[in-house]
Amino acid sequence: MNWKHKDLLDLDKLTAEEIKHILKTAAPMKEILARPNKKLPTLRGKSVVMLFYENSTRTRTSFETAAKILGADTSNIAVAQSSVSKGETLLDTAKTLQAMKVDLVVIRHGSSGAAEFLADELSAGVINGGDGQHAHPTQALLDFFTMQERLGELQGKKIVIVGDVLHSRVVRSNVLGLKKLGAEIVLVGPPTLLPSEMNYLGVKTSYDLDKELPGADAVMALRLQLERQQSGLFPSIREYSRLYGLSQERLRQTGKDTIIMHPGPMNRGVEITSDLADSVQSVIEEQVTNGVAIRMALIYLLIGGTGSVVD
Amino acid sequence: MLWIKNAYVIDPAQRLSGINDVLVKDGVIVKSAGSLQPADVLEALEAQRLDDVLQVEGEGKYLFPGLIDVHVHLREPGQEEKEDIRSGSRAAIKGGFTSILAMANTTPIVDNRALTEFVRLQGERAAMAKVYPIAAVTKGFLGKELVEMMDILDGGAVAFSDDGKGIQNAEMMRLALEYAKLAGCPIISHCEDDSLAGHGVMRKGEMSARLGLRGIPASAESVMVARDVLLTAETGGKLHIAHVSTKESVQIIREAKKMGVDVTAEVNPHHLIFTDQDVILTDASYKVNPPLPSAEDQIALLEGLLDGTIDMLATDHAPHTWEEKTRPFAEAPFGINALETVLAAVWQNLVLKGKITPDQVIALWSLNPARRFGLPGGTLRPGSQADLVLFDPEYREMISAETMETKSQNTPFLGQEMQGFPVMTIVGGKIRMAGRKLLDNKEEA
Numbered sequence: 001m002n003w004k005h006k007d008l009l010d011l012d013k014l015t016a017e018e019i020k021h022i023l024k025t026a027a028p029m030k031e032i033l034a035r036p037n038k039k040l041p042t043l044r045g046k047s048v049v050m051l052f053y054e055n056s057t058r059t060r061t062s063f064e065t066a067a068k069i070l071g072a073d074t075s076n077i078a079v080a081q082s083s084v085s086k087g088e089t090l091l092d093t094a095k096t097l098q099a100m101k102v103d104l105v106v107i108r109h110g111s112s113g114a115a116e117f118l119a120d121e122l123s124a125g126v127i128n129g130g131d132g133q134h135a136h137p138t139q140a141l142l143d144f145f146t147m148q149e150r151l152g153e154l155q156g157k158k159i160v161i162v163g164d165v166l167h168s169r170v171v172r173s174n175v176l177g178l179k180k181l182g183a184e185i186v187l188v189g190p191p192t193l194l195p196s197e198m199n200y201l202g203v204k205t206s207y208d209l210d211k212e213l214p215g216a217d218a219v220m221a222l223r224l225q226l227e228r229q230q231s232g233l234f235p236s237i238r239e240y241s242r243l244y245g246l247s248q249e250r251l252r253q254t255g256k257d258t259i260i261m262h263p264g265p266m267n268r269g270v271e272i273t274s275d276l277a278d279s280v281q282s283v284i285e286e287q288v289t290n291g292v293a294i295r296m297a298l299i300y301l302l303i304g305g306t307g308s309v310v311d
Numbered sequence: 312m313l314w315i316k317n318a319y320v321i322d323p324a325q326r327l328s329g330i331n332d333v334l335v336k337d338g339v340i341v342k343s344a345g346s347l348q349p350a351d352v353l354e355a356l357e358a359q360r361l362d363d364v365l366q367v368e369g370e371g372k373y374l375f376p377g378l379i380d381v382h383v384h385l386r387e388p389g390q391e392e393k394e395d396i397r398s399g400s401r402a403a404i405k406g407g408f409t410s411i412l413a414m415a416n417t418t419p420i421v422d423n424r425a426l427t428e429f430v431r432l433q434g435e436r437a438a439m440a441k442v443y444p445i446a447a448v449t450k451g452f453l454g455k456e457l458v459e460m461m462d463i464l465d466g467g468a469v470a471f472s473d474d475g476k477g478i479q480n481a482e483m484m485r486l487a488l489e490y491a492k493l494a495g496c497p498i499i500s501h502c503e504d505d506s507l508a509g510h511g512v513m514r515k516g517e518m519s520a521r522l523g524l525r526g527i528p529a530s531a532e533s534v535m536v537a538r539d540v541l542l543t544a545e546t547g548g549k550l551h552i553a554h555v556s557t558k559e560s561v562q563i564i565r566e567a568k569k570m571g572v573d574v575t576a577e578v579n580p581h582h583l584i585f586t587d588q589d590v591i592l593t594d595a596s597y598k599v600n601p602p603l604p605s606a607e608d609q610i611a612l613l614e615g616l617l618d619g620t621i622d623m624l625a626t627d628h629a630p631h632t633w634e635e636k637t638r639p640f641a642e643a644p645f646g647i648n649a650l651e652t653v654l655a656a657v658w659q660n661l662v663l664k665g666k667i668t669p670d671q672v673i674a675l676w677s678l679n680p681a682r683r684f685g686l687p688g689g690t691l692r693p694g695s696q697a698d699l700v701l702f703d704p705e706y707r708e709m710i711s712a713e714t715m716e717t718k719s720q721n722t723p724f725l726g727q728e729m730q731g732f733p734v735m736t737i738v739g740g741k742i743r744m745a746g747r748k749l750l751d752n753k754e755e756a
Contacts, residue, residue: 091637111639112523113592120593132641134523134592169523197526200517 003301007119007126010135011177019177023145025297026290032069033293043072046103046303050076051093051118052129053109058264059129059138062288063106066295070304072103090114094121103303107131125302127295133167139263140173142294143220144181146287150259151217155182158215162188162244163222163271164233165198165205170222170263175201186212189244192233209244213253220261221246221271237270247273251281259283312336312356313740317346318369318701322376323674324690333374335697338740343691367735369701375673376691377409377698377738379680381499382474382553382577382625383650385411385442387433388426389418394630394648394718396433396442402628402650402717403440404743407733409698410681410688411440411628411650415447416475422447422458427466438751439743441698443469443686448487448498454480457487460494469684472499474553477535479505484539488548497549497575497683500539502560503601507531512641514602518587524640527602533559540567543574551683552576554627556601558611565620575683577625578612580653584660585723595636595643596723599629613666616675623679624672626653630719648719652710654702656724658731701735708732708747716749 001021011019032038048067050060060076067074077093090109094117097105104125107115112132119126130136144154151157159178165171165187178185185203187194194205206212213219226237234240251258260272260282268274277284313335320331320343327343334341334355342355349361358364385399394402396413403411413430415421421430427444434442446468450456452475460471471491478484478500491498508531513519515526536552540563543550555561555576567574581599586606590597597603604612615621629646636643649656661667681689688698708714710724736744743750 089634089638109639111641113641114639117593117639132523133525166520172523195520197515197517197520200521 006302007115008137008298008302009115009119009126009128011137011140011173011180014180016180019141019144019180022141022294022297022301023148025301026145026293029296029300030290030293032296033289038069039071040069041071042300043067043070043304046072048072048074048104048106048299049097049102050074051097051105051107052077053079053107053114054130056108056130058288059108062291063127063129063295066292067299069292070296070299072299072303090117091121094118097124098122104299127298127302130169133169133172135173136169137173138291138295138298139170140177141298142287142291143174143261143263144177145290145294146261146283147218147259149286149290150283154178156184157217158184158186159218159220160186160188160209160212160216161220161222162209162246164193164224164228165189165222166193166195167225167228168222172201174220175203179203188212190234190240193228210250210253213250214255216254216258217256218259218261219246219251219254223263223265224267224271226267226270241270245271245273246276248276248279251276257281261287264288312358312364313367313697313737314347314352314364315367315369315374315699315701318372318374320374320691321670321673322691323670323678325692327691328670333691333699335699335737335740338697340691340693340695340697342693367701371703371705372734373669373702373704375700375702376677376689377700377736378407378654378676379410379686379688380408380626380628380650380676381412381551381623381680381684382579383411383413383628384416384630384646385413385430386417386630388429392718393632396430397437397439398716398718399628399630399650400434400437400439400442401749402715404736404738404749405716405733405747406650406652407654407700407702407736408440408650409700409736409738410443410686412443412445412469412684414445414474415472416452420447420452422450422452424459424462424466427463427468431467439738439749441738443467443684445470445472445474445499447471448473448478449483452476454478454483457490460491464494464496469686470496470499470551472501472553474499474501477501477503477505481538481542485542485546488542488546488550492546492548496685497551499551499553500535501553502532502535502539504531504535507534511602512598513590514587514604516587516605518590522590522592524592529557529559529605529608532601533557533563536560536563540564540572540574543567544570544572548573550574554579554582554601554625555612555615555621556582556604556608558608561611561615561620565615565618568620575622576620577623578616578621579627580624580657581647581649583609583612583616584656592640594723595638595640596647596721596725598640598643598645599627599647600645617667617671622675622683624657624676625680626650630717631721633720636721646721647723648717648721651715651717652722652724652729654733655708655729655731658704659729697737697740699737700733702731703734704731706730706732706734
């Protein structure tokens with residue numbers, strides 16, 4: 001398949017075939033990750049800029065590792081030390097990056113639409129590393145990759161996603177993609193974190209986790225911002241954990257060898273008990289590894305050439 | 312002296328709607344009647360020769376009283392880079408507005424007589440549209456102390472409003488309505504409960520969820536509309552509700568009017584033309600406060616406008632610099648610049664689509680505002696001020712930064728060709744715009 005997109009902003013513009021192509025490309029990337037010498041010359045001479053307006057050491061390091069393995073040069077614009085904190089607008093930053101002739105920009109930003117805004121201004125490729133509450137496509141893709149490794153084809157598989165659906169960009173991108181891949185999705189959370197407008201996603205929503213668990217092939221817990229309790233979105237961590245926290249005991253209700261996922265970082269004992277997070281059912285660490293593979297695949301597809309990357 | 316011939320004249324105050332001639336002398340309307348002969352004209356104008364009378368051919372065009380916009384932000388003093396009183400009043404003339412009411416949320420806030428007089432005088436110096444100041448209700452918009460309403464009234468204010476901010480303290484609003492009875496003019500309420508609106512940037516609903524933008528629930532407005540209506544009923548004050556945008560608000564106002572509460576309301580054309588479905592994530596031109604409504608709200612707003620629940624149209628002209636609006640949606644300020652595009656927008660989207668008649672538009676945008684705020688104009692009745700607009704429904708214009716008089720570019724219509732523009736605007740008998748060009752020479756009619 002010839003890759004035709006300049007940017008990866010969300011999964012809505014990708015076809016199921018294109019998503020599968022990314023996952024397929026990630027498989028050999030993962031093999032490279034397992035090699036003792038993890039360095040390819042493929043993207044030698046290409047420059048990738050990490051433009052992170054929000055702190056995210058995990059995502060940034062994952063992208064940086066991916067780019068470096070492929071041989072690209074990476075640089076970081078960490079907002080705290082840059083002109084951005086001196087009042088430079090995103091538009092000016094875009095113009096500066098354009099002038100530096102960079103090949104690819106990975107942006108993480110607190111405002112929805114910031115990645116698209118940047119992509120409109122740059123001739124370089126843009127990967128959305130998370131924008132506001134809007135989208136987080138690379139996280140979704142690494143989730144699909146992980147599920148597919150464990151569960152096989154996702155068509156018809158039941159995926160339960162539980163937690164703060166309202167504020168989660170991970171959910172939005174996951175649902176968009178999983179629907180294209182034919183999975184059955186159930187979103188679960190308290191009404192204040194799963195308000196009726198989330199019905200736009202066109203999937204089943206529920207307030208009752210125990211009712212939805214039977215038959216689930218994968219259960220994904222979302223990270224809970226603990227400060228949401230102060231905003232009155234739920235009464236206490238204790239009650240949240242009682243109603244929506246994942247535990248070994250609760251998971252038995254699925255009646256299957258269900259896999260447990262979490263985008264990280266986890267609040268152990270809140271969204272998930274420690275023993276479950278560290279159990280054989282958990283693929284949370286695998287998700288991190290697969291994150292690098294998926295990002296290698298994307299960087300390669302967006303700025304790489306054709307032909308086989310592994311040879 | 313001016314003789315406007317064969318125009319389709321609309322004057323709801325006189326129930327005039329048809330081809331007529333209009334005569335102007337010494338800044339006032341002398342006559343509006345069916346086709347006049349030169350002899351009638353000379354007699355009515357008490358003129359000797361026809362050469363002394365400027366004749367304007369109005370065939371194929373509408374002639375109506377100048378539009379009065381009760382909700383405009385001119386940004387002077389303090390934020391002249393966005394707009395100043397001169398550029399704003401020029402934009403008004405270009406758009407067919409002969410009178411505009413300037414909101415008080417400038418820097419500093421217009422909360423005393425000196426600043427009120429400054430705004431009025433700057434309007435007079437610009438000599439374009441008439442500029443009427445609206446002063447703050449509370450000092451510094453802090454919601455704690457009332458302004459000196461009577462002194463400010465002497466300085467030229469025609470109403471009071473903390474617009475841009477809802478008065479959160481209900482007791483303060485009650486006192487304002489009570490005290491303003493002295494002044495006899497309405498308190499204009501920006502109905503927005505801060506605790507409900509939070510840090511939202513568009514209407515809360517499926518579209519805000521889809522775009523991942525924080526939502527403002529409809530209740531942020533309607534809860535306060537209900538509160539203010541109840542306070543007005545209790546105090547017997549006068550209330551005008553700015554920029555109504557939800558179906559619940561319309562319903563509350565409808566009930567209040569039935570109960571005899573002295574309440575009027577306005578709606579912004581952008582709330583009648585766009586819905587939250589039109590919001591584009593990378594275009595902050597669609598970011599307004601109150602936010603663009605749901606489709607259901609929009610239907611209720613139009614119904615309310617047609618059945619008299621909502622009394623007038625108003626632009627909420629809110630200019631911002633290009634730099635401020637060229638930011639990610641959540642970070643850009645709220646507001647659409649409207650004065651120059653709004654009539655064409657209403658014409659294309661509401662009149663030509665048969666949702667509202669030209670006569671209704673004029674009643675809503677000229678007669679009703681004049682009556683509610685006690686302003687001259689609003690009619691072509693002989694003896695009244697000659698504030699007039701000649702409107703060409705066929706005239707087309709490309710909207711661009713170069714053609715606009717406003718300093719701002721924050722309109723969703725930028726780069727679009729629109730249809731239906733004023734081709735002549737007359738204020739107090741003086742032609743301020745002709746052939747889409749502003750005239751600074753104060754030519755006498």
